Amino acid sequence: MSLSTRSQVIIGLFLMILMAVTRGHHFATINHLPSASWAVFFLAGLYLSGKWMFPLLLTQAALMDFVSITWGGVSSYCVSPAYSLLLLVYGALWLAGRWYASHYQFNWKTLLPLISSVVFVTIISTVLSGGGFYFFSGRYAEPTLIEYAHRFAIYFPRNLSNMAFYLTLATICHIAFTFAKHSTNESQQNQS
Numbered sequence: 309m310s311l312s313t314r315s316q317v318i319i320g321l322f323l324m325i326l327m328a329v330t331r332g333h334h335f336a337t338i339n340h341l342p343s344a345s346w347a348v349f350f351l352a353g354l355y356l357s358g359k360w361m362f363p364l365l366l367t368q369a370a371l372m373d374f375v376s377i378t379w380g381g382v383s384s385y386c387v388s389p390a391y392s393l394l395l396l397v398y399g400a401l402w403l404a405g406r407w408y409a410s411h412y413q414f415n416w417k418t419l420l421p422l423i424s425s426v427v428f429v430t431i432i433s434t435v436l437s438g439g440g441f442y443f444f445s446g447r448y449a450e451p452t453l454i455e456y457a458h459r460f461a462i463y464f465p466r467n468l469s470n471m472a473f474y475l476t477l478a479t480i481c482h483i484a485f486t487f488a489k490h491s492t493n494e495s496q497q498n499q500s
Contacts, residue, residue, distance in 0.1 A: 309409050311355060319355045323348045324368055326474075331372055345369060346433060346467065347474030349398045350426070353405020354412075362402050366395065388445035397433045404429035414486055422475075430471050434464045 311319070330344040352361045376382040404425045411421040438459060443451050 349401035393440035
């Protein structure tokens with residue numbers, strides 16, 4: 309996938325805005341949308357060729373959490389030693405997006421690698437974030453694998469549906485922009 313620098317900047321800004329308006333109970337007045345953070349990192353890995361956006365998104369997520377806890381009245385319950393595992397979660401999502409970008413083609417065959425990468429990275433991310441919090445946060449006196457398996461069964465479908473929601477919207481936008489670009493190119497060729 310080769311996008312112009314201008315397109316990458318626009319996509320990057322849009323992804324930052326999307327994370328800002330959907331991340332938890334931070335600044336958004338849109339309280340009914342699920343967090344787009346995981347999808348944002350996947351999509352940034354997919355669409356943005358430079359590595360500049362990854363640290364920028366990490367900084368944005370951490371600053372939003374800091375500001376919302378410090379001044380926004382949001383509980384700090386989730387901030388624990390396990391919080392650092394979010395670096396691995398977001399890194400996995402970014403890398404899954406990069407992997408899919410290398411397998412992308414504008415045809416139906418690309419759906420299998422897309423779905424496979426999304427399911428796989430959502431499993432990994434759920435284990436790292438939820439499992440990390442359960443086992444390393446210090447919030448649970450006696451964590452067990454059996455109890456975590458139960459928690460995984462609860463959280464994984466929700467995490468996967470959140471990813472599917474945002475990636476479906478992104479896919480629709482991608483298809484629409486691709487068709488619009490092709491029709492513009494055809495119009496220009498016909499006028500020549």
